[in-house]
Structures are given as C-alpha cells and as structure tokens.
Amino acid sequence: MGRAPGLSVRLKLTLSYTGFLMVAGTLLLGVVWVFVLRHLPAYADVPGGILVRSFLVRGFLEAAAAALVFLLAFGLGGGWLLAGRMLAPLGRITDATRLAADGSLAHRIRLAGPSDEFRELADAFDSMLARLEAQVAEQQRFAANASHELRTPLAVTKTLLEVARNDRDHDSGELVDRLHHVNARAIDLTEALLLLSRADQRSFTRDHVDLSLIAEEATETLLPFAEGSGLTIHISGDAAPTIGSYALLLQMATNLVHNAIVHNVPEQGDVWVTAGAAAEAAVLTVENTGQKLSPQLVSTLVEPFQRGAERIRGHQTGVGLGLAIVKSIVQAHDGTLDVTSRADGGLRVVVRLPIARPRDHA
Numbered sequence: 001m002g003r004a005p006g007l008s009v010r011l012k013l014t015l016s017y018t019g020f021l022m023v024a025g026t027l028l029l030g031v032v033w034v035f036v037l038r039h040l041p042a043y044a045d046v047p048g049g050i051l052v053r054s055f056l057v058r059g060f061l062e063a064a065a066a067a068l069v070f071l072l073a074f075g076l077g078g079g080w081l082l083a084g085r086m087l088a089p090l091g092r093i094t095d096a097t098r099l100a101a102d103g104s105l106a107h108r109i110r111l112a113g114p115s116d117e118f119r120e121l122a123d124a125f126d127s128m129l130a131r132l133e134a135q136v137a138e139q140q141r142f143a144a145n146a147s148h149e150l151r152t153p154l155a156v157t158k159t160l161l162e163v164a165r166n167d168r169d170h171d172s173g174e175l176v177d178r179l180h181h182v183n184a185r186a187i188d189l190t191e192a193l194l195l196l197s198r199a200d201q202r203s204f205t206r207d208h209v210d211l212s213l214i215a216e217e218a219t220e221t222l223l224p225f226a227e228g229s230g231l232t233i234h235i236s237g238d239a240a241p242t243i244g245s246y247a248l249l250l251q252m253a254t255n256l257v258h259n260a261i262v263h264n265v266p267e268q269g270d271v272w273v274t275a276g277a278a279a280e281a282a283v284l285t286v287e288n289t290g291q292k293l294s295p296q297l298v299s300t301l302v303e304p305f306q307r308g309a310e311r312i313r314g315h316q317t318g319v320g321l322g323l324a325i326v327k328s329i330v331q332a333h334d335g336t337l338d339v340t341s342r343a344d345g346g347l348r349v350v351v352r353l354p355i356a357r358p359r360d361h362a
C-alpha cells in the first residue's frame with residue numbers, strides 16, 4: 001500500500017539473535033584474553049617442555065575466529081528457523097485477513113495450541129468474523145424481504161392497469177380507489193423503511209423528553225380508533241425523563257399502542273399503557289389482551305417483515321415493520337426492548353431507556 005519496502009520481521013529477529021550471540025561470544029573470548037592469556041610470561045616451563053606465549057596466542061586467535069564464524073552461521077541459521085516457527089501463526093492470521101478483505105467471511109483461523117498472544121488475536125479475529133458474517137446475512141435477508149414487499153404493490157398496480165386497458169368499459173372510479181389504496185400502502189412501506197434506516201444511523205438530535213408525555217400523546221391520537229372498535233385504553237404513570245429524539249420516540253410509542261389496538265381481541269379488549277421511572281431507567285409498558293401467543297412465535301415478532309396472526313382491526317394487513325422500527329429506535333437510544341406473551345393472551349412490551357438525571361441538564 002505505497003509503503004517503502006523494509007526488512008521482514010523474521011529477518012530482523014534473525015539478525016538480532018545473531019547479533020546477541022556474536023556479542024556474547026566476543027565477550028567470552030575477551031574475558032579469556034584479559035584474565036588468562038595476557039598474564040602469561042613470554043616463556044614458561046611446563047611439565048614436558050617450554051610453553052611459548054606467542055605461539056599460544058596465535059592458536060587462541062585462530063580458534064576464536066573459527067568459533068565466531070561458527071556462531072555467526074549458527075545464529076543466522078538457528079535464528080531464521082526459530083523466528084519462522086514463532087511467526088508462523090501470524091501468517092495464518094494475515095491470510096485470513098486477506099480472505100476477509102476479499103469478501104470471504106466464512107473462513108476461520110481456528111488456531112490450535114495453548115493460549116498465548118497469537119491465539120488470543122486469532123480467537124478475537126474469529127469472533128469478529130462470525131459477527132460480521134451474521135450481520136451481513138441479516139442485511140441481505142432484509143434487502144431481499146424489502147424488495148419483495150416493495151414489488152407487491154407495484155405488481156398489483158400493473159395487473160390493475162392491464163385489466164383496465166383491456167376492458168375500456170370498466171368502472172374507472174373503482175380502479176382509482178384500488179390504485180389509491182395500493183399506492184398508499186407502498187408509501188407506508190417506503191416511509192417505514194426510511195424511518196428504520198434513520199433510526200439505525202443514529203443521525204438525530206437528542207433532547208430531554210418525558211416518555212410518559214410521549215405515551216400520552218400517542219395514546220390520545222389513537223384513542224378515537226380504539227374507542228371506535230370497542231376497546232378500553234387504561235393509561236397511567238409518572239414522569240419518565242430520558243434523552244432522545246421526540247419524533248422517533250413518539251413513533252415508537254405510536255407503533256406499540258397501534259399494535260396493541262389492531263392485534264387485540266375482537267370485542268371488549270383492553271390496552272394498558274404505563275410509564276414511569278425505575279432505578280436506572282425510564283420505562284414504558286404497553287400491554288394488551290389478545291390471542292394466546294407461543295413464546296417461540298413471540299421471539300420472532302421483532303424481526304423485520306414478521307407477521308403473526310391475522311389482525312383483528314384495520315382493513316389491511318400490516319407491513320410487518322412496526323416492531324422492527326421500535327427495536328431500532330430503542331437500540332439507537334441505548335435502551336432495551338422486552339416482548340413477552342401474557343398468560344391470558346395478548347402481548348406485553350416493555351421499553352427501558354437510560355434515565356435522564358437532573359445533572360444531565362448541563
């Protein structure tokens with residue numbers, strides 16, 4: 001990547017290893033010279049003859065030179081092998097990184113052996129790849145579902161127009177009505193998708209807001225709809241201060257209350273909307289009567305485009321993005337979302353957002 005070529009780490013390690021070996025060898029030979037050979041007299045009588053110092057010194061120097069040459073060769077060869085062995089895992093990690101950069105996220109390093117620095121790096125890298133792979137798969141599923149959902153109204157429109165063209169005497173008023181209906185649904189879907197991406201990008205301004213006021217506003221807006229279908233909404237609660245986007249949190253509350261109304265029992269249903277502050281959280285709970293739901297079904301409802309049973313109220317089926325939008329908004333506000341089925345039927349949704357304390361006002 002436009003960087004000047006440098007020495008490889010393997011070569012650097014080899015050279016340092018050889019360097020140390022040479023320094024240690026030279027020092028050792030120096031010690032022999034300084035403490036032993038230097039103090040020998042020029043001639044000495046030893047058992048069996050006369051010892052000539054200059055002769056001995058020459059012999060020592062030759063042997064020392066040979067030893068140093070051997071150390072040099074040994075250091076270079078041994079160092080090269082050792083460094084190669086030490087750095088081998090790095091090669092595998094680099095290969096995996098290259099594969100990932102080329103788009104192959106399924107590959108894993110799976111480094112064997114005891115836990116050391118390389119093993120930790122490889123394991124961390126593997127878990128990062130696993131997360132990335134899951135996220136990419138989720139995005140692809142989402143894109144496929146979104147395209148599929150968007151194609152439906154367009155396909156319906158096409159069919160309606162073809163029928164109208166072939167049958168000129170057809171009642172155009174009815175055609176316009178149906179086209180209008182299909183078009184409105186396509187717009188709803190597109191708006192839901194835009195909202196989802198806006199929440200996911202976290203690109204919104206944050207203010208001090210009160211979740212209980214937001215819940216009240218959402219409920220009031222939907223009250224005529226609920227009363228028109230024979231439902232009772234019970235709203236209660238205290239101040240639930242948090243920090244976030246008023247518009248997005250209102251959308252979240254509206255989706256929850258809307259769900260509680262349309263997925264309720266056919267007659268005499270109830271909806272409970274409660275807001276308040278707990279120890280660390282501003283909490284909004286929306287509960288409703290309704291069909292009994294299995295825990296397995298409930299765990300899938302938050303996924304985009306997942307629709308459960310037929311809705312009781314409202315003339316058209318939903319897009320299936322309501323709860324996905326709620327989840328994205330909650331996540332963008334660093335909160336948690338709990339969806340559980342009620343024992344008597346219906347659903348209980350609890351949103352917890354970080355509470356805003358007075359000192360946060362600064």
Ligand SMILES: Nc1ncnc2c1ncn2[C@@H]1O[C@H](COP(=O)(O)OP(=O)(O)OP(=O)(O)O)[C@@H](O)[C@H]1O
Nearest residue numbers: 259260263301307308309318319320321322323347
């Ligand atoms: N309060 C609730 N009570 C019972 N079932 C619910 C409730 N909220 C959601 N569901 C179930 O979860 C499914 C998904 O809900 P979600 O809001 O994501 O989509 P939707 O309501 O079908 O469509 P829309 O995108 O228009 O909201 C619903 O189809 C419904 O079966």
Ligand SMILES: [Mg+2]
Nearest residue numbers: 259318322323
């Ligand atoms: Mg919904």
